[in-house]
Amino acid sequence: MKFVRTEDLKAGMRLAKPIYNKKGVLLYERNSALTAPGIASAKNFGLIGVYILEPAEPLPPLSREDLEFEQLQTVYIFRLREVLNCITERRKLEKYPVFLEDILSHYGSLKHRVNFNQNLRSSDDxxxxxxxxxxxxxxxxxxxxxxxxxxxRILTTAALLYDNGYRNVPRNILEKGMNELSSSDQDVIQLSLEKGLIPLSMYRNDFDFFPRALALMQTYVYEDHLEKLATAPDQELQEMASILRIADWFDRMTAMNSGHEPMSEIAAMQYFKKYPKKFLPVLVTALAECIHIVPKAASVDLSTGDKGIVLIENTRDFMRPVVLRLSDNQIYDLSDKNVYQEMQVTDIMKTMDNRVAMDEETLKQFVPDEKLRQLTQEFRRKLAAGKK
Structure with a gap:
């Protein structure tokens, strides 16, 4: 799989990921060959490029939930663009409530972890x-x-609209990684975010939740300059700002950008743990319980210098799964403190489109013996006991 910029696309190239229109209607299925009209459509959609399969490369597996996640992201991006254009033009946000409720209905009642897959970004999008x-x-x-x-509603609205000011940040700054920003770059971003909040004030009386959402945006944007606020944020606003901070940082750290390499999810979580006052551990744990960090079948790097495959995800501590080490074809339960002292997961391997590399084929060829069945039962028993 490789990323090809729109201007370099050629007829006959096979798509690695589907393309949807702004209503979520599938236009081009995965594995379909591009045509001249298809390339023209990609340019008209404003796509900076697409992921293309190598000539002999088989189609990588994607679950139905993963495909729906990509579809919804596409739909939501178009809807958000319309909302932000309304704000720029000082028009009523008539479609915003339906947009907001759609996000809440899809992601506000999940009972399981999801694969949090992000799209490649450019300074334009x-x-x-x-x-x-x-x-x-x-x-x-x-x-x-x-x-x-x-x-x-308050929290999700703040997440959607607080960075309205990014539209005023110069392209060269947006393309930098978080660790590449100079103090002057950070000042430009801060000033832009502050200016981005100004037009939002006109919507205070349009929705019951909006005044509180705006106060949360101000709390987050001005977190290092609270003296600029007319009223100090209360405890509830600070708690919600802590949730927003973790989500904001995690996404910026781990998303693929055309200008810089992303950080792995494991590295991002380890970074959070270094600064518990800024990133509250209880909230970091909540994030890990919502998305897969080290899922089953993931290809991982081990501290022994070997590669491994996750056989059983550890839902209590994602850094301690059961892994199959490929160098000796042996199984190791990293939840065992003695095993963990000798071997740890150091990072997770990713595909070219920044997804977790899943080695389902090796797992299919691996025939579990009685020892593994007993280990699996014991591992799950320990996880169940830990929840009580």
Missing amino acids: FMYKHAISTAILVTMMGAHLRLPKEKL
Whole structure:
């Protein structure tokens, strides 16, 4: 699989990922060969490029939920673009309530972890894709923390609209990684975000939840300059800002950008753990309980210098799964403290489109013996006991 910019596309190339229109209607299925009209459509949609399969490459597996996730992201990006254009033109947000409720209905009542897959971003679409991903994350985290529906509306609205000011940030700054930003770059971003909040004030009386959502956006944008606020944020606003901070940082750290390489999910979570005052551990845990960090079948790097495949995901501690080490074809339960002292997961391998590399084929060829069955039963028993 490789990423090909739109201007370099050629007829006959096979799509690795589907293409949807703004209503979520499938236009081009995975594995379909591009045609001249298809290439023209990609350019008209404003796509910076698409993922293409190598000539002999088989189609990688994608679950139905993963495909739906991509479809919804496409639909939401177009809807958010319309909302932000209304804000720029100082028009009523007539379609916003339906848009908001759609996100809450899809991601505010999940009972399981999801594969959090992000699309490649450029300086042209960063604001939209980042806002959508952040909104999905805070919705899942807020629901997991059992926040009432009204608070979810406030939190998700803040995630969608707080970075309205990014449209004023110069392209060269947007294409930098978080660690590449100079102090002057950060000042430009801060000033742009502050200016982006100004037009949102006109919507205070349009929705019951909007004044509180705007206060949350101000709390987050001005978190290092609270003296600029007319009223100090209360405890509830600060707690919701903490959720927004983790979702915001996680997405920016792990998303693929045309200008810089992403950080792995494991590296991002480890970074959060280094700064528990800024990234509250209970909220970091909530994030890990909403999305897969080290899922079953994931290809991982081990501290022994070997590669491994996750046989059983550890739902209590994603860093301690049961793995199959490929160098000796042996199984290791990293939840065992003695095993963990000798071997740890150091990172997770990713595909070219920034997805977790899944080695389903090796798992299919691996025939579990009685020892593995007993280990699996014991591992699941320990996980179940830990939940009580």
